[in-house]
Amino acid sequence: MIGRQNWAIIPLKGFMGSRLGDVVTSNKNLGLAGAAVLIVGLFCPIVTLPFLGNVNIFNDGTNLIALVLLAIAVIGGAMALNGREHDTLWPGVAGAVILVYHFATLQYRLSQMRSSMDELKDNPFAGLAKTAVGAIQLQWGWLVLAAGAGLLVYAGIRARRELEQPLTALPDSPAKTVAGISTLLAVGVIGWTIAGGSIKTAGSDTGQNASGLSSTISDGVGLPSVEAEGPGPEEAAYIRNNLKLYGLETKYYESMLDGRVPGVDFKIKNNGGRTLNRVKVKVVFQDSQGKPIAEEEYSPIWVVENSYSSDNNTPLRPNYIWQNEKDHFYNAKSVPSEWAEGKATATITDIEFAPRK
Structure with missing residues (x-):
């Protein structure tokens, strides 16, 4: 009976080891895929602007938000590549927070621009302004960016569950470092856009084209202005x-x-x-x-x-x-x-x- 029990346990241990290896490999692939998709999303169209057409967030590497998201993707990919799939959670959450904040801000400011059209009802150029604002459309690049951040988060959560580790646990120094850097990047870029953000809408400055529409969104998406008057x-x-x-x-x-x-x-x-x-x-x-x-x-x-x-x-x-x-x-x-x-x-x-x- 003892011999039979030993023979039964050995295959079971081998099976469990194989399953655990498959799970680790799967989490690693999810983390790497999330990082890759997030990077690809930087070059996908996120908005259509009048006269400019489809534009992406990367902008030849001159947009701070894009550079921060690129850094977050690199950190997440490095964690997955080095067998720390559970730490992809932090860059994933940071990326998601940045994307949610800027998407919501963009939606709000587009809504403000559209509502300001009521102030131009007696202006002969109101039709031109409404056409230009109506031409601004969000594009599918947001979905790609969201999918990349989501995969990083999912890989981290799945790995932590396999390790029976609490979601917010920081068990060692590398985990604390990754969490700290990710948080700093998210807070920093959002703080930068809040400090430098501005909205200029028709009628908000009586000394500046009161009969026209001028709107510049400077915290993620620059929107062109629509001038209602000719040259001074x-x-x-x-x-x-x-x-x-x-x-x-x-x-x-x-x-x-x-x-x-x-x-x-x-x-x-x-x-x-x-x-x-x-x-x-x-x-x-x-x-x-x-x-x-x-x-x-x-x-x-x-x-x-x-x-x-x-x-x-x-x-x-x-x-x-x-x-x-x-x-x-x-x-x-x-x-x-x-x-x-x-x-x-x-x-x-x-x-x-x-x-x-």
Whole structure:
């Protein structure tokens, strides 16, 4: 009987050891997958902005929130890789807190922007402002980011249950270090955005475009402003005396996505002594008789604080020249077929000076 009992126990121990190894490997894979998905999410579109299109949170590595989330993903992946799957809980929770805070803040401020449209009901440019605000849409990148943080949290909770360890336990120095760094990163980036965040809405500053809408969200997503007025006297004089728009080319271009479409290309040189944060250009398309039949507006220069997109987020400094990247052009898909190819005029309609230092 004793011999039989020993033979029965040995396979059971082997089976339990195999099961435990499978669980550890599974938790490790979950942690690594969570870190990888969180990193991928940094490059996925999280919002669509008028004129800018889809933008992601990484923004060429210039966004602090993205860098913090990247650090959190690296910490979580390192914990999983080194057999400390139970410690992926802390970076996962930190990432989730950051994402929830910024998503909620963005939703709130978008709601504030939309509600401020009521103040423009008697403004002739209200339709333009509402169209621009209505074009702002959240994108699926948020789901990818949430999935990455969620996997890190799930891997940590699952590993702690297997070890019969309390969820908030910090049994050794490495666990305390990871928890401390994760907490510091989350609190730090949220505190930074609260300290530097600001909302500017129509009517909130009577001395600043009271009839227009200007909204800048500086704690995660930079949203472009919609100006309801044309240039002031100083701006108009600067446009007339110091800005040169040249090299205008309007023709049908071959687009990989849309096929043959009307397009626009041009250059702008700043011959003055001021740096410009925004330049607006209006292109008027003409038929074969030279009569205008359509128009498009573009903002080749548009500096938005903490924007996720860097396509046109560089100011136009004195003596600098702006031009499109090679083989790039501005799309004009709404131009009707009656347009005579090559017949168009382009005008700089408004500018915004950078603050003097």
